[in-house]
Amino acid sequence: MKGNFPVTALENIETPFYYYNIPLLRETLGVVTHEAGKYNYHVHYAVKANANSRILSVICENGIGADCVSGGEIKAALKAGFSADKIVYAGVGKSDWEIDLGLDTDIFCFNVESIPELNVINERASIKNKIAPVALRLNPNVDAHTHHYITTGLNENKFGINLIHLEGVLDHLSGLKNVKLVGLHFHIGSQITDMDAFKSLCVRINEIQETLYRRHIIVDIINVGGGLGVDYENPDRQPIPEFKSYFEVFYRHLKLRPKQQLHFELGRSLVCQCGSLMTKVLYVKEGVNKKFVIVDAGMTDLIRPALYQAYHKIENLSSEGPVREYDVVGPICESSDCFGKCVSLNETKRGDLIALRSAGAYGEIMASRYNCRELPKVRYSDDI
Template sequence: MMKTTSATPAGTTDASATPTSHSHFDGVDLQLLAERIATPFHAYSASAIHQRIEALKTALVGLDATICFAVKANPNLAILQLMANAGLGADIVSVGELRRALNAGMPAERIVFSGVGKSADEIAGALNVGIMRFNVESLDELHTLQRIARAQEVTARAAVRINPDVDAQTHAKISTGKSENKFGVSIDEARRWFAQRKSFDHVQLDGLHVHIGSQILDVQPFRLALARVAAFWRELEHAGHPITSIDVGGGLGVCYRAGVDHPVSTTDYVAAIREALAGFRGRLLLEPGRWLVAEAGVLLTRVIRVKPGTERNFLILDAAMNDLLRPSLYDAWHDIVPVSDQPRPMATYDIVGPVCETGDTFASARELPECAAGDLLLIKATGAYGTSMASTYNSRPLAAEVLLHQGRYAVIRRRQHFEEMIAGEQPARNWKTP
């Protein structure tokens, strides 16, 4: 392993050496693991996921509630199998996610279908396997669901996704509950749907759904949204429209930045649900995604080199924006630490990847113990929207994924081969006229 010279590089501070303690994860020695699996790779703690599941189940005791994991957060089959074995269902937004959930052993009757762009083929496929419920987001979608269900001679169960016009106080690109967002319909429009519900003879419109955004760190937006849904539920019941299911969505935030992010506790979150929906005798659905898996995942990466600059030093990693897009897409913060317990002087770096984009930056002016080529780093809280948003940009193969559990590990997706990456490509030989 290369070492730094005795000269103090630009950006190094005079702060005292700081020890680190990130060498193990779920009982697995990460240095040894990185000798067996080429970096970069994602590692997930099964124990951490189980702990989150049990914490939420404990908070929900006494409620008729079904937890449906938001597959988009982490669609790996092994992760979905873990969820299925714990009794969770799935919240899906595509037929691909439906197939993953079913392949992982999640029963169709515990699957809900969300999303604004469900195609007719996707609706037909979901009806064909008998999913629990559709969260409907437009009148056109409702008419499409009616038409396809009639053709299949089945009755689809559906909930209206309400847009409560509540600011979730989160990043604009993951806010979904404001009136200008593309998701859901106004309460006024939903009221008209229920007034006409008997004309939809193959759709049982008996549910409400709300989801105001992701990475929410304050319980108040949840309270506001739930209060508006609760008032509408009571209005509908009074008007003779029975509501048998209320889907409260997801959105619980996690700690991406230690000492700065303070997530809402499951106790406070579920207390807000209990208070707002007191007296509701139907089933509650919850759609956690990020909260269950984000902090259970890390991205292991090695330093390729340290590049001194005139104004800053660059720490160049073998991981890139195609392995973890969130910092480039959202300017998202992820804590980054060396996998080492050796004290080192502190230094300041721009931490970047090798992709040919200035946006391929994980952190700017980030202070951490001085690094050298070959050092192993850990990017934290990457278990959600890491691999699910990955790409092969710059013809970089998809990274491996590893599941850890009490000192053991299992590869749950091997690193993509080049031949797999180009498998669907072919020369233009068979020309045709449309």
């Protein structure tokens, strides 16, 4: 063992592959359900973070709902055992067949992002003689101070409805007979570690609720999305995010109306730390001023460093040698296929097993077959 990894067993498995620590996932889910349960909060898992069938099944076993952003994710959630009445369907571009799927399976709610989308949902529901429950996704214009690719709650963003348009949307909604307004939905971004951002969201929601109250509108559901970040720098220091403080922020600062339910859509924080990408060293190449560790995993297996310049802690599980600095790169024919520069690793040689940590979220699910590569395989801790 090195850390929580059964190195001897893992070294005999063909790389690259994703390794999931199932006990850690179960422990994380236990903390989430306990902390949310204190306030009778409802948690949905954001399937886009990781749709691995085994991961979905474990999450479903814990009574958590599903947050889906495509028809495919709705199908995956249903197949894994999630009850339709716990499935929320978000997404800025829902096609007709996806809307029909949600209506036919009687999902809990559609999170709606525009008047044109409201119109189409109303039309599809009318054809089926159904009433579609909808929540309006509003942009609260709260800056989460994260990477610009994963900030979603600002005014100038493809997601959601700007607050200046809210009155017009409410007026339009009142004329639609086959949709029912049941909630308000918010999501300000991802990988948020500053709790003040969530406090600001609470303040803005309180203001919006007051505006609606003046129109005699009280919705049943407030959905605050997700966004809670994880510790990529040192995953062993905090393998389970600070859910206690997270839920407390909303309990202290959000003013719910009587009988209103508060819903969350957590993804990264549930699954990120339970997953690692395992890869082996193909070559150690001498450069002019640096050494390159060339591994058999690439951006096709974990695209986040190339796409977001995201950091993942990299560890040599095979070596206890002195620490050296390397650039860790993959085999893809792209200069951006780099997992890290000037990475401190124990002295590394061909065949060493390398772990890219905190890869349980947006790792396997974003893998591709670019360069005609095979998709990464998967192994689970309780199967080894």
